[in-house]
Every structure is written in structure tokens, then in C-alpha cells.
Amino acid sequence: MSKVSVIGAGSWGTALSILLAKKGLRVSIWDRNDGLLNDIKKARENIKYLPGVIIPQNVEVYPDIIECIKDTDLIVLGVPSHAIREICKNIKGSLNDGQKIVSIAKGIENDTYLRMSQVIEEETGINDVCVLSGPSHAEEVSRDIPTTVVVSSRKRTVAEYVQDIFMTPKFRVYTNPDITGVELGGAIKNIIALAAGISDGLGYGDNTKAALMTRGLAEMTRLGVAMGADTFTFSGLSGIGDLIVTCTSMHSRNRRAGILIGQGKSVNEALTEVKMVVEGVKTTKAAYELSKRYQVEMPITEKLYEVLFQDKNPKYAVTELMLREKTIELHENEEVVTREQKSWEL
Ligand SMILES: NC(=O)c1ccc[n+]([C@@H]2O[C@H](COP(=O)([O-])OP(=O)(O)OC[C@H]3O[C@@H](n4cnc5c(N)ncnc54)[C@H](O)[C@@H]3O)[C@@H](O)[C@H]2O)c1
């Protein structure tokens, strides 16, 4: 039976520890916050991040990260993306031969623009890192609510190994070889979820949100394809699937932060109020800069960047989006444009 270590006892790390422990796996968990570990050990509950959910006895807490990963088959990295590099630096000298790593963080490293699997590979030298992504709020997974996700790795055997480890009757895991697309979808949907939350906070309706989600998917796909991803991945769980859940769920930290900003709070006030990690803020900066580098049109991302980092009034941002130069719907796809031009009645 595999032994799994989980690095980061936030909402998602804890929810997946519970899932694995309920399957009968031995799970070791570490966090930099000793208070969280004490709560898990003594109360069998993560009171800060996942209150009300019992944590099985076979989740063992480790205040020492090296002891936590020792003799485990799989390491799940559950810290926010800005902390992944630092964690890898700490553990790289203590990895066992054959130990696998799965990243569950959804972000792009600011400054380097690397995806999380690339950061992990760069730091540890492991070349078959796996990622797990898809529409999966910790609050629901930890309560056995049916959920589907996707795992990806350069190596099919590793993706299938991780698929087997996580699969349960309530947690269905698909594989997808397009690691670039899976990671970019998971990261960029947070930008659109922030925008969807802002729209809700401004009092706009379902029409506006549907527009943001649809045009947001176009932006995500455009940048992803320019960076080497497969278009079809964005129609899957880690693309549109995660976009839907994050833009519509009250569990979403990104959407909740957006609602507060739309209601007039500053970005810092919104982040303080949400308390948990809101990955979309840093990802907006990275994606905005990437859109310039790859010369990809990302108007929603650009307006959100101006709201978050240049103090633009969110209402003006929406007006500016609505007043952009008129165009045809699928203008980015040359094949579709040619077909459309032929199909108009003259
Ligand atoms: N919460 C979810 O439902 C969910 C689902 C899928 C993916 N994710 C992704 O998982 C990652 C973690 O999110 P979360 O919701 O569990 O976050 P969280 O805010 O609930 O918890 C973050 C955890 O990371 C730790 N941490 C923060 N900064 C750190 C640092 N610099 N070094 C070491 N540890 C640090 C904190 O102590 C805390 O335990 C994010 O990338 C998020 O997008 C979350």
C-alpha cells in the first residue's frame, strides 16, 4: 500500500489527505503553521481551513518537512504556487529514488512565467512531475461530493499511477497528456473567476457572467495554444470545467475576492477578508505580461490587470470592454473566419 506525504495543510491539502486516508493509505502531512498541525492531531479537524470535517487517524502530522516526506512513495505539493520553489529547495536533497511528485497548485510563477511542474522540475531534477487539476473545491471533496478531475504528466505510467492513487467512487480521475494545457487552464480560470466575482459585486447579472466565461475561455485557449497547449484541453475538466465551478461557486476564493472588489473594497481589503489564498491576483499579472510576450489578445485579463494593479474603477473597465472595436465572434481562428466568409448570404 502506497504512503503519501502532503505538503501544506490548507484547504486543498487537507481535503486530499482525508480522501487518501479514507482509502486506507498512510498519509503524512506538514504545514509551516504548527497551530494547524496541533488542531489536526488533537481535534482531528482543520479548524481554520476545513471546519466541521473529521480527519481520519491515519493522517499523521509532521512538524518537520523532511521527516514528513521520508519513505513516502508520492509527495503532494499543496502550498500556493508562490511557495512551491522554496519548498522544492528545502526537500530536494532528501528525495528518494523513484519518489513521485504531484502538484495541486494552480498558478504561474511571477517573473519566470513558469508553470508549477516546470518550477518543480527545475528545482528537483525530477522529469516526470504530475499535476492534478479540475473543478474541485476542497469543501465538497472533503464531504464526498462527486467530483471529477484530471491528472497529467509527461509520462503516461506516472499519470496512471497517480490516477489509481486518487481514484475513488466519489472522485473520478481522468488522464490527459497535455500538461501545459492542464496547468494553464487551472491557473487562468482564476483570472476569469475574479472578473466574474467583480461583475456579481457590481450587481450585474447572469448575462454578464456568461459573457465573461465564454470570452474568458477564448482568452485562456488563445494564450494556452500560443504557449504550446492543445486547444481541446480547454474544453475539458481543467479548462471549461474548472472555469464553470470557479465562476459560479460560493466556495471560490477568487470569485469571493472579486465580489468584494466589485462592491467597492480595495484589493488588499478583499484579500484580507477572504483569508485563504487567492491565486488569481498574481496570475493576472503573469498572464497579462505573457499576453504581451506572445502577442495574444486578452482584453478581460488586461482590464482586470488595470483594476487590480492600476486602480481602475471596475465599472469603467466593463464599459471599456463593451465598447471595444466591433468584430466577428470567432475572429482568432483563421479556418473559421474563412468558412464564415464563404457562408454569408451575399
Ligand atoms: N481550496 C481548493 O478548493 C483548491 C482546489 C484545487 C486547487 N487548489 C489550489 O491549491 C493550492 C493551495 O490552495 P488552498 O486553497 O489549499 O490554500 P489555503 O489558503 O487554504 O492554504 C494555504 C496553505 O499553504 C500554506 N502556505 C502559505 N504560504 C506558504 C509558504 N510561503 N510556504 C509554505 N506554506 C505556505 C499555509 O500555511 C496554508 O496551510 C492553490 O494553488 C489553489 O489554487 C485549491
Ligand SMILES: O=P(O)(O)OC[C@H](O)CO
Ligand atoms: O477557491 P478558488 O477560487 O481558489 O478555486 C479553487 C479550485 O481551483 C476550484 O477547482
